[in-house]
Amino acid sequence: MKHSVARSLEKYDKAEFGFWLYLLTDIILFASLFATYMILRGNTASGESAAALFDPKYALLETVLLLTSSFTCGIAGLALRFKHKRMALGLLVTTLLLGLAFISLELNEFATLINEGQSWRTSAFLSGFFTLVGTHGLHIIIGLIWGAVMLAYIIKTGVTSDSLRKFTLFSLFWHFLDLVWIFIFTIVYLGASL
Amino acid sequence: MKESDFKPLLRKYLAGFMAALLLSVLSYTLISSDILPHAEGLVMAVLLLLAVVQLVIQLVCFLHLGIKNRSRNRTLTLAFTIAMMLVIVIGSLWIMKNLDYRMGMSSEAMNEYMMKQNKKGF
Structure with missing residues (x-):
């Protein structure tokens, strides 16, 4: 018994560290996109600049939604560790709904911009913007699918060392996306009016 | 883990959440009101500083990063x-x-x- 606990703990640590290394490579990906955006920010091809296109208030709403979902995801993991299954499931559903609200707002923003003729084909600045924010949005969509699968998995198998380990990885991913968003919020949306 | 550990851990998450929320709203307020002088570089530096503070808070409270044994490798690779x-x-x-x-x-x-x-x- 003791032996198997030790082994599952080792498996847990290995999985967590391996996934952590993947997230670190994702940081490098986002760093390149941030650098690209910051360099191309002024190249608007005589079109609208960032200050005219982006609304910091809208972005603040997105920020609060994503931050809250990161928080509920963390507590869901905590509840799972203490075997409060129903609480964990409820919080996971909340996390996914908040994430869904976030991505809806973002897609709505993209659609509005494109309808106004401000697509990624308009200028280098907008190419940089759509690539950076779109890559983050794509990660969020993948996270939402992963979260939904986690939900089904936990309902089916209950709280086991396997579901706990899998959930920890999902939770790392979700927290990471919120960390990236802090910098998108600061550099893209708040920096727009500077 | 003991049931009595639940509350302190919950409080850690809550503290991190409140701090992060406060910092986001503070950054937004700095931009939307004219508190800071009109110096682009200075304002951006302040905003980035606030973002980094929030990053550290979330890393500690949500991702449990530290220098103690179990999270040490994660902290080093992140650095x-x-x-x-x-x-x-x-x-x-x-x-x-x-x-x-x-x-x-x-x-x-x-x-x-x-x-x-x-x-x-x-």
């Missing part, structure tokens, strides 16, 4: 990645700004610039 990230971002900005500066010169100014560089010796 290395942040160093690489800074090289990529600052390096790119530096090179492209410099290139932009040189491309923007008139041919006379470029000549003068080259003469000055020559005098310094390569």
Whole structure:
């Protein structure tokens, strides 16, 4: 018994560290996109600049939604560790709904911009913007699918060392996306009016 | 884990959440009101500082990063990645700004610039 606990703990640590290394490579990906955006920010091809296109208030709403979902995801993991299954499931559903609200707002923003003729084909600045924010949005969509699968998995198998380990990885991913968003919020949306 | 550990851990998450929320709203307020002087560089520096503070708070409260045994490897690898990230971002900005500066010169100014560089010796 003791032996198997030790082994599952080792498996847990290995999985967590391996996934952590993947997230670190994702940081490098986002760093390149941030650098690209910051360099191309002024190249608007005589079109609208960032200050005219982006609304910091809208972005603040997105920020609060994503931050809250990161928080509920963390507590869901905590509840799972203490075997409060129903609480964990409820919080996971909340996390996914908040994430869904976030991505809806973002897609709505993209659609509005494109309808106004401000697509990624308009200028280098907008190419940089759509690539950076779109890559983050794509990660969020993948996270939402992963979260939904986690939900089904936990309902089916209950709280086991396997579901706990899998959930920890999902939770790392979700927290990471919120960390990236802090910098998108600061550099893209708040920096727009500077 | 004991049931009595639940509340303190919950409080850690809650504290992190409140701090992060406060910092986000503070950043937004700095931009939407005219509290700070109209100096772009200074304002951006303050905003980035607030973002980094929030990053650290979330890393500690949500991702449980620390220097103690179990999270040590994660902290070390993250520190290395942040160093690489800074090289990529600052390096790119530096090179492209410099290139932009040189491309923007008139041919006379470029000549003068080259003469000055020559005098310094390569």
